[in-house]
Amino acid sequence: MKPTKRDRREKRVLPTDYLEPLVAALGDAETMAKVREEELLPVAYQLALYFGVRRDPATSAVLGDLYERLLTDVTVDERAGLIDDLAASIASGATTVLALLPVLQRERDAALVRTAALVFAMRMAPTAGDLMTGPRMVRTLIEHAEPDGVRAGLAGALLALGDLRVKPLLDGLWGSLPPAAIDALLALPRPMATRLEVEFLLAGLEDAEPVRFARIAESLVRLARESEGMILELERELPAGKAGEALTVLREFTPASLGETLAERFAGLERRAEPGAMTAVSAAFGRS
Numbered sequence: 001m002k003p004t005k006r007d008r009r010e011k012r013v014l015p016t017d018y019l020e021p022l023v024a025a026l027g028d029a030e031t032m033a034k035v036r037e038e039e040l041l042p043v044a045y046q047l048a049l050y051f052g053v054r055r056d057p058a059t060s061a062v063l064g065d066l067y068e069r070l071l072t073d074v075t076v077d078e079r080a081g082l083i084d085d086l087a088a089s090i091a092s093g094a095t096t097v098l099a100l101l102p103v104l105q106r107e108r109d110a111a112l113v114r115t116a117a118l119v120f121a122m123r124m125a126p127t128a129g130d131l132m133t134g135p136r137m138v139r140t141l142i143e144h145a146e147p148d149g150v151r152a153g154l155a156g157a158l159l160a161l162g163d164l165r166v167k168p169l170l171d172g173l174w175g176s177l178p179p180a181a182i183d184a185l186l187a188l189p190r191p192m193a194t195r196l197e198v199e200f201l202l203a204g205l206e207d208a209e210p211v212r213f214a215r216i217a218e219s220l221v222r223l224a225r226e227s228e229g230m231i232l233e234l235e236r237e238l239p240a241g242k243a244g245e246a247l248t249v250l251r252e253f254t255p256a257s258l259g260e261t262l263a264e265r266f267a268g269l270e271r272r273a274e275p276g277a278m279t280a281v282s283a284a285f286g287r288s
Contacts (some may be wrong), residue, residue: 001225002241019046019050019224020045021169022046023047023050023058023059023062024058024061025044026047026065026066027058027061027062029104032062032065032066032069035066037073037074040066040069040070040073040074041070041074041078041081042103042215043066044063044066044067044070044082045082045085045086047059047062047066047084047145047245048063048086048095048099048100048102049094049095049099050080050095050243051063051098051101051102052095052096052097052098052099052100053095053096056277057096059128060101063101063102064102064105064106066102067102067103067105067106067107068083068106068204071106071107071108074120076109076112078138079109079112080112080115083103083115083116083119085113086099086100086103086116086119087100087115087116087119087123088244089240090119090123091123091169091240093258096121096125097119097120097124097134100112100117100246102122103116103151104116104117104120104141104145104150104154104160105145105150106147106150107147107149107150107153108147108149108150109149109153110148110149110150110152110153110156110184110185110187110188111153111156111188111189112153113149113150113152113153113154113157114152114153114154114156114157114160114188115153116153117138117141117153117156117157117158118153118157118160118161120134120136120137120138120157121134121138121157121161121238122133122134122156122161122221122236122238122239122240123239123240123247124137124239126238126239130164131239132166132169132238134238134239135158135161135163135166135169136169138154138157138158138169139154139158139169139173140152141154142155142173142176142177143176148178148180148181148184149181149184151177151178151181151184152177152181152182152184152185153184153188153189155173155181155185155257156185156188158170158173159194159196159197160190160191160192161196161234161236162194162195162196162197162232162233162234162236162247163196163234163235163238163247164195164196164233164234164235165235166196167196167199167200170196170200170203171259174204174207174208174249175207179212179246180189182212182215183215186214186215186216186218186219190223192232193223193224193226193227193230193231193232193233194232194233194234195231195232195233195251195258196232196233196254197223198220198223198236198258198262199262199265200222201216201219201223202220202262202265202266202269204216205217205220205269205273205281206268206269210274210277213273213274213277214277215257217277217278217280217281218280220281220284221280221281221284224255224284224285225284227255229254229255230252230253230254231252231253231254231255231258232249232251232252232253233249233250233251233252234248234249234250235247235248235250236246236248251267251270254286255284255285256285256286257262257286258285259282259285259286259287260286262285263287266278266281266282266285266287269281270282270287
């Protein structure tokens with residue numbers, strides 16, 4: 001049977017004395033252009049592992065150029081497979097979360113960025129005992145990111161954590177995201193419905209102009225509908241332990257009970273909004 005591209009990706013880590021000349025060779029644009037399509041994923045995987053340990057500028061530059069090739073020559077599903085492989089290597093200790101930086105800087109698909117950024121946030125080692133080091137770094141990356149898909153995915157990762165300790169990191173985020181990034185963020189499918197995201201969307205409504213208000217309101221209604229009657233308040237194990245990613249459900253809400261808990265915020269929005277603008281949201285959270 002002919003092997004697939006995923007089959008060809010070697011999981012073993014190549015030695016440094018092999019990878020150093022490879023980095024040097026790929027620094028030449030003509031050599032980079034000659035890398036065959038079927039070699040792109042294995043080379044990207046190996047160099048990302050290498051960069052996660054070495055953290056050198058030359059490998060970073062080569063990885064950036066290589067990832068641009070992946071965007072044009074490799075499918076979204078195959079890039080998702082690369083992220084899964086890197087996540088497994090990070091969890092095993094073979095490399096560090098820095099191996100994911102090419103994804104977090106170059107990827108255009110917001111869902112893939114969110115997947116990578118979640119691993120980055122949950123697996124980054126604490127600095128000075130700060131358990132929120134990973135989420136803080138994701139928030140910093142948002143400020144320096146350029147592609148809208150990257151910004152949306154990074155923001156989506158903070159929301160997907162679902163941990164209310166992340167809430168201060170979301171302050172000012174609505175104002176820092178360009179319209180296209182906000183649209184991409186609102187379009188992301190949710191892995192779960194959380195109080196953190198409800199409060200984030202309410203904050204977006206509080207300062208939104210009418211068109212954006214409608215889009216955020218639609219997202220809130222969709223969250224309530226898709227929650228299947230269960231909106232969670234969570235706490236994550238940060239960083240994630242070697243045994244896997246652990247989370248604790250602190251409280252469970254129905255949309256109506258969360259609407260009651262956040263009654264003052266809902267009431268303030270209902271007073272200030274244009275007539276009818278909050279009708280569907282208020283109904284979705286049991287306030288009609």
